[in-house]
Amino acid sequence: MKTYIILVAGYEYHHGRTNMATICKRRANVLLDQNSSWQNNSNIKFVLFDVRFGRIDEGTPNGTGIDWETHSEEYDAINDSVHYSSERHFIQQDTNVISIADAYDFIRNIGKNNLGHVYEFSVVGHGWRGGPVLVNSYQREAYQHTGVTPRLRDPWDKDGRRKDTNTTNMNFTDWVDFINAFNTDTRIWIWGCAASRLYKKVIQEVYNSAEFSRKRYGSHIDTDSFSLTFSRAFAEEHFSYDPLFFYRSRTTGDITNRRFTRTLREIKDFLIRGLCHTYSGQMAYNTKTNVYAALPGTGADYEKTGRSDKRVMVVPTNTSVYGYSFAAIVRFYKTYLNLQEDPERRGYAKFDPEMIKIWKGR
Structure with a gap:
């Protein structure tokens, strides 16, 4: 065989x-x-x-x-x-x-x-x-x-x-x-x-919120709330992709409210819906x-280190090598959604079928 x-x-x-x-x-x-x-x-x-x-x-x-x-x-x-x-x-x-x-x-x-x-x-x-x-x-x-x-x-x-x-x-x-x-x-x-801007921007807004910086990284709990702010251009382009998160409704589409708070549980559920989809x-x-x-909100690039005949692709997590990095985005997923990185440590994530099944059944 x-x-x-x-x-x-x-x-x-x-x-x-x-x-x-x-x-x-x-x-x-x-x-x-x-x-x-x-x-x-x-x-x-x-x-x-x-x-x-x-x-x-x-x-x-x-x-x-x-x-x-x-x-x-x-x-x-x-x-x-x-x-x-x-x-x-x-x-x-x-x-x-x-x-x-x-x-x-x-x-x-x-x-x-x-x-x-x-x-x-x-x-x-x-x-x-x-x-x-x-x-x-x-x-x-x-x-x-x-x-x-x-x-x-x-x-x-x-x-x-x-x-x-x-x-x-x-x-x-x-x-x-x-x-x-x-x-x-x-x-x-x-x-x-x-590299969807939708998910990258939400995670960045959480990082930038005053509430996030008040606690040690990884110690936040599901009931913690974070203040998020989005531009009109972002709202017009992206809010309709997940009305449940941005409007708290599957039908209402009012983008005038672009500054609001969401709990960590709501943010995690938003990311989970994105991962499942x-x-x-x-x-x-x-x-x-x-x-x-690659996780939603991250990009891939051609590998620049190691033997040339074994270079494939990576999700950049080292600014000194690639000039940019998705390390913060990857870390957020790993910390707050308990996602595992790929076994070759290339910055990709493991989409575990059992975890996806649990998420879909929520």
Whole structure:
């Protein structure tokens, strides 16, 4: 039986020179280092979906590294003049460019045909809290949350969506096949950003409040209250995302009250709703698999330290290295929501399926 590592390399659509497939291969090198028994083991299969070149490559350990060879070239390579608008949006059209759904299909085939199990499913590229961004595609109106088929994936869409694992997009048989490819060792890594200003700003307001500074860090209790202040521009753009927190109502939308107090319990519940509503939270909950991903309000960057052939991505927590840091945001989540950091200490968080289940049941 084979052990599969599924690596998906998104496209650097910002005209950058970064080759995500190279970073995926570095990830493969890291995993090979972590698992000494994989050396020279032909049952270990690295499978790389290279969106940029429309290619699937397979890698096999050779005792000193990994031998890579092309497995399939059935997809179309990215062509900027064909696939992108001047705003760098993936043009809404029917294309043969690799989709994240193609990686799901590959995983389902592993489970369906009892070929082995998936040790890691990694998606390297840009992202947001709604899912990994492979090409910066946008759903057509009918498939958006206000459309007539909001639960269905747009077949022209290439990026990851929270709804990917619901019953509309994976029927019972497909779902059983998908899950059968996983076991207790399986983990999922979503390497891109989740840099929503919504969550970052709320945490910053808590930090900046006079009430927070009056007590030792970590000693605050759920009934403690904090004064929060938001600009009109922020309110107009973000308050509607969580009316229960910003308005204390699911229906009222008055942004004139932009200075108010909230208890730590209310702030934690706001963050919990955000965590559960992420792609990573939904994927962890549905697959019952640990997912490692950036926390809402934090971003990811390309790793700048360590051996160059093993540099992947991190959530920056060291200003001297990256020029900026999300350490304070990560620390708040870890301290007040008891979230664990990823086992490689890269600044990502562990989306624990049992914790998500408890949160969803509140």
